Amino acid sequence: MSKSLTSSPHEQVLLVLFHTVWARHHNHLASRLKNINPSWNDEELFQEARRIVGAQLQHVTYNEYLPPIFGENIIKDSKLKPLKNKKRKNFYIPDKSAAISADFATAAFRFGHSQIAVS
Numbered sequence: 001m002s003k004s005l006t007s008s009p010h011e012q013v014l015l016v017l018f019h020t021v022w023a024r025h026h027n028h029l030a031s032r033l034k035n036i037n038p039s040w041n042d043e044e045l046f047q048e049a050r051r052i053v054g055a056q057l058q059h060v061t062y063n064e065y066l067p068p069i070f071g072e073n074i075i076k077d078s079k080l081k082p083l084k085n086k087k088r089k090n091f092y093i094p095d096k097s098a099a100i101s102a103d104f105a106t107a108a109f110r111f112g113h114s115q116i117a118v119s
Contacts, residue, residue, distance in 0.1 A: 026053045 030049040034040065040048075062082050067075050075081050 022053060022057065025056075026050065029053065 026049045029052055030045045033045050033048055037045075059082070062075075062080060066080060070078075070080075
């Protein structure tokens with residue numbers, strides 16, 4: 001690998017790997033769903049696989065990634081802990097923007113980059 005003044009090339013490799021694994025998992029799920037539901041069209045297969053992968057990624061994020069970073073108390077106090085054996089409520093608001101602020105995108109969202117070990 002070429003020399004660089006920053007660790008960016010290494011970050012990109014890990015990011016590409018992360019995205020590739022989830023994309024391949026999505027495609028694998030879509031193939032399995034097609035076997036189970038042969039009457040579904042491509043859009044139905046894509047969207048259902050997308051919903052499943054989104055739920056799995058949220059599960060990993062809220063159960064495996066965030067607790068060690070913030071600690072159990074902050075997770076609990078912020079009500080970020082996934083519910084277990086309780087009725088779930090739908091908090092989805094269709095006309096609410098899911099966009100992130102420029103401040104978050106340029107500062108806080110970069111937090112993950114600081115977790116990449118430089119060798």
